[in-house]
Amino acid sequence: MNSPIYATAVGLLMQGLNSRKEVDFVEVMEDTAEPIVTELELVDDSGLPMEEVGSDESRFDHLLDHAEEDDNTELATTEASKSSKAPVVSPNQSNWFKRWADKFIDMIDE
Amino acid sequence: MKTHRIAVGLDIGTTKIVALIGRHNEFGKIEIIGHGTAPSLGVQRGVVVNITQTIESIEKAVELAEQSAGLNIKSVAVGIAGQHIRSLQHSDYITREDAEEVIEDADLDRLTENVHKLAMMPGEEIIHVLPQEYKVDGQGDIKEPRGMYGGRLEASFHIVVGQLTSIKNIARCVKSANLDLHTVNLEPLASADAVLSQEEKEAGVVLVDIGGGTTDVAIFKDGIIRHTAVIPHGGNIITSDIKEGCAIIEKQAETLKVRFGSAWPGENKENEIVAIPGLRGRDPKEISLKNLSRIIHARSTEIINAVFTEIKNYGYDQPSKKLIAGVVITGGGSQLKHIKQLVEYLTGLDTRVGYPN
Numbered sequence: 001m002n003s004p005i006y007a008t009a010v011g012l013l014m015q016g017l018n019s020r021k022e023v024d025f026v027e028v029m030e031d032t033a034e035p036i037v038t039e040l041e042l043v044d045d046s047g048l049p050m051e052e053v054g055s056d057e058s059r060f061d062h063l064l065d066h067a068e069e070d071d072n073t074e075l076a077t078t079e080a081s082k083s084s085k086a087p088v089v090s091p092n093q094s095n096w097f098k099r100w101a102d103k104f105i106d107m108i109d110e
Numbered sequence: 111m112k113t114h115r116i117a118v119g120l121d122i123g124t125t126k127i128v129a130l131i132g133r134h135n136e137f138g139k140i141e142i143i144g145h146g147t148a149p150s151l152g153v154q155r156g157v158v159v160n161i162t163q164t165i166e167s168i169e170k171a172v173e174l175a176e177q178s179a180g181l182n183i184k185s186v187a188v189g190i191a192g193q194h195i196r197s198l199q200h201s202d203y204i205t206r207e208d209a210e211e212v213i214e215d216a217d218l219d220r221l222t223e224n225v226h227k228l229a230m231m232p233g234e235e236i237i238h239v240l241p242q243e244y245k246v247d248g249q250g251d252i253k254e255p256r257g258m259y260g261g262r263l264e265a266s267f268h269i270v271v272g273q274l275t276s277i278k279n280i281a282r283c284v285k286s287a288n289l290d291l292h293t294v295n296l297e298p299l300a301s302a303d304a305v306l307s308q309e310e311k312e313a314g315v316v317l318v319d320i321g322g323g324t325t326d327v328a329i330f331k332d333g334i335i336r337h338t339a340v341i342p343h344g345g346n347i348i349t350s351d352i353k354e355g356c357a358i359i360e361k362q363a364e365t366l367k368v369r370f371g372s373a374w375p376g377e378n379k380e381n382e383i384v385a386i387p388g389l390r391g392r393d394p395k396e397i398s399l400k401n402l403s404r405i406i407h408a409r410s411t412e413i414i415n416a417v418f419t420e421i422k423n424y425g426y427d428q429p430s431k432k433l434i435a436g437v438v439i440t441g442g443g444s445q446l447k448h449i450k451q452l453v454e455y456l457t458g459l460d461t462r463v464g465y466p467n
Binding site: 002 | 132176295
């Protein structure tokens with residue numbers, strides 16, 4: 001603001017400050033800024049949009065479905081019919097890692 | 111804790127629009143708390159020629175200033191310039207009812223209101239009524255009549271007049287940008303407030319604000335404004351001359367002026383050449399810096415001679431009107447190389463570049 005190109009603007013500001021006219025030049029800005037919400041589109045490995053997932057639990061279930069498909073290759077036909085249905089998760093099965101571990105142990109036993 | 115008053119200045123210039131938010135700090139200095147600058151697209155030679163574009167530029171500058179200060183601007187002090195501005199001298203008086211009472215602000219206001227009633231040319235309006243010297247019951251050379259006794263209060267005034275349509279156009283742009291117009295001030299007076307000291311005003315000084323579209327002149331002597339003028343040429347016409355003279359586009363001409371331009375051709379050698387890229391694959395254009403300076407010198411000389419004519423109109427060669435502090439140049443044009451030397455050479459007056467202080 002010390003440049004000569006701002007001389008007039010600074011002078012006008014000074015005249016405003018020294019004016020006898022009592023006027024409020026400014027008012028405090030209300031904090032109306034809303035949080036910026038950016039909608040992210042989830043895509044799978046092939047780049048196609050994925051269905052929206054609601055909670056952490058359902059997100060884990062989605063992973064669990066894939067894990068079941070990978071681990072039970074010999075039951076592919078049966079599992080394929082299961083995977084076409086919407087996954088139903090009971091409350092006692094919420095810990096997907098525990099379930100996956102149990103199935104892994106069963107497979108080794110067999 | 112004392113709260114400092116905040117004000118906003120809005121400079122609607124030919125090349126740029128600047129909004130400044132500021133206040134006095136505890137040391138009495140101006141503190142800038144927010145600023146915004148936007149290119150000015152709807153103003154030519156200090157006059158609004160495109161309302162829509164001017165409103166957009168004002169809104170942009172104001173928005174930037176608001177964001178940087180975290181404040182909403184409601185009202186602004188705006189500047190006015192342009193060829194339509196003229197000034198005149200006038201004397202007026204009032205007779206006070208009770209000479210046993212001391213002169214107060216109300217008496218001075220009544221005297222000023224009298225001057226505001228003065229009939230102007232059709233389409234003109236008074237912008238400023240600036241009292242110079244007072245006389246109380248015939249006793250002259252009084253600068254501060256408040257507190258004195260007297261029945262007849264006289265004063266000489268410097269009146270600044272402008273075209274009503276130009277003032278209305280500025281007012282409309284400001285209103286349309288959702289702002290209130292606090293005051294309209296003559297730009298050379300505003301620049302003078304920013305760059306001149308009281309000592310210079312007392313000694314006698316010429317303020318020359320070389321803007322994009324206009325060159326504003328204000329002459330002070332004995333601490334009082336004596337003469338004001340607006341010359342309808344500024345830095346833009348120099349750019350335009352370079353564009354025509356060198357057959358290049360305006361953007362290149364502006365860059366040449368700022369980076370290599372000089373108002374004194376003697377400083378450049380004949381073999382100093384600058385190459386300008388050709389348009390759309392054409393060969394680069396070679397421009398001699400000596401020629402460039404000659405173009406700048408010719409137009410700068412014309413502008414400074416117009417300023418000098420105003421100084422002569424004031425009568426600076428009379429002993430009582432001597433301008434001891436010489437010339438102070440400011441504005442974008444003052445940054446041109448060797449412009450200070452050219453002003454000194456043409457006017458014979460001591461010159462300095464004025465920075466807002």
